[in-house]
Amino acid sequence: MGVPPTPSGQWGRAKRLNRVLVCAAAVPAMLIAAGCSSDSGSDGGEDKAADTSASASPSPSPTVRAAVYTDLPEACDVLSEKTLGDLVPKAKSGKEGQSDDIAKRASCSWSSLANNGVDGSQFRWLNVSMLRFDSDVARGAGDELAKEYYDKQVKDAQATDGAKGTEAEPISGTGDEATAVRYDLKKKEGAFKQQTVVARVENVVVTLDYNGAGLAGDKTPSADELMKDAKKAAEEAVASVTGTKDGKSSKDDKDDKGDGGAPGSGAPLESKG
Numbered sequence: 001m002g003v004p005p006t007p008s009g010q011w012g013r014a015k016r017l018n019r020v021l022v023c024a025a026a027v028p029a030m031l032i033a034a035g036c037s038s039d040s041g042s043d044g045g046e047d048k049a050a051d052t053s054a055s056a057s058p059s060p061s062p063t064v065r066a067a068v069y070t071d072l073p074e075a076c077d078v079l080s081e082k083t084l085g086d087l088v089p090k091a092k093s094g095k096e097g098q099s100d101d102i103a104k105r106a107s108c109s110w111s112s113l114a115n116n117g118v119d120g121s122q123f124r125w126l127n128v129s130m131l132r133f134d135s136d137v138a139r140g141a142g143d144e145l146a147k148e149y150y151d152k153q154v155k156d157a158q159a160t161d162g163a164k165g166t167e168a169e170p171i172s173g174t175g176d177e178a179t180a181v182r183y184d185l186k187k188k189e190g191a192f193k194q195q196t197v198v199a200r201v202e203n204v205v206v207t208l209d210y211n212g213a214g215l216a217g218d219k220t221p222s223a224d225e226l227m228k229d230a231k232k233a234a235e236e237a238v239a240s241v242t243g244t245k246d247g248k249s250s251k252d253d254k255d256d257k258g259d260g261g262a263p264g265s266g267a268p269l270e271s272k273g
Contacts, residue, residue: 067135067142068202071244075108078128078240079233087210087229088112088124097129106130113215120218123189127209128237134203142203150177150200153207157181157196171231175201175238182227190215193223197234204241208234 076094084091088110097107107129114122133145158166163183171178178199185192194211210230212221 062137064135064137065141067133069132069142069204069241069244070134071103072106072130072132072204073240073244074102075106075128075130078108078130078237080236083233083236084110084126087233088126089114091124091126104132104134116218118217120214120216122212122218122221123215124212125210126233128233129207129209130204130237130241131207132204146200146203146205150198150205153198153205154179154181157198160185160194162186163194171197171199171234174231174235175199175206175241178234178238180227180231182223184223185211187213189213191220193221193226195223195227195230197230199234199238201238201241206234206237206241208237 076096079087089112091110091112094108094110097109099105099107107127109125109127111125112123114124116122131146131149133142133149135142136145139145154168158168158181160166160183162185164186166181166183168179168181171180174197178197181196181198183194185194190213192211192213194209196210197206197208199206199208208230210226210233212226214220
């Protein structure tokens with residue numbers, strides 16, 4: 001026969017049994033809690049997915065205002081025959097500069113030499129160049145880029161190597177802004193009077209260079225007269241640019257009117273004499 005359990009032993013077994021029952025009762029509650037927790041987690045996942053989807057929506061693309069001018073006139077046609085006759089008498093057809101994109105960069109130059117016999121000769125050289133800037137999201141609006149280039153052109157003209165007596169003045173009525181720069185330049189052929197007019201119209205910069213010299217004993221031309229002619233020509237060149245706003249070049253307009261216009265055609269890279 002076994003030893004009958006003592007009161008203390010019975011009490012110990014009762015305590016252990018009680019703990020087992022309590023734990024067993026707690027299991028369903030834990031399962032319920034876990035179930036609730038699982039449901040809650042599911043809702044949170046859906047909310048997170050919705051937030052992720054919303055954040056993945058494309059943001060608006062950056063924009064910049066469009067450039068006003070999308071083309072350039074043909075450089076050798078920006079000046080009339082009369083203007084060319086006044087500035088470079090008896091000049092041959094304009095010489096086009098080179099360009100990889102004539103819609104953005106164009107130039108044309110003319111030269112003349114009027115022989116006065118024993119009195120020497122008068123030399124004239126004229127160059128018109130145009131540079132057009134497109135608007136770009138990364139770089140900025142076309143007119144702002146043109147403004148930067150305009151300022152640089154004016155500074156470069158004033159800083160020409162060997163220039164003497166440099167003067168600069170603003171010009172009104174030629175594009176949105178314009179500056180005339182004049183100076184004397186001594187070359188082996190003689191003393192040259194240089195006139196440079198830089199003008200900006202919206203997103204296009206026009207640079208007109210005009211110089212003259214009396215060679216082989218002929219008198220030096222008047223700087224004031226040369227500047228007067230340069231300003232007139234620059235205003236005409238700017239007007240040719242503004243004429244492209246309707247989608248026509250200056251050559252197209254002349255062809256429509258039956259006017260042959262100035263000699264030469266094409267449009268190219270800026271060339272300096």
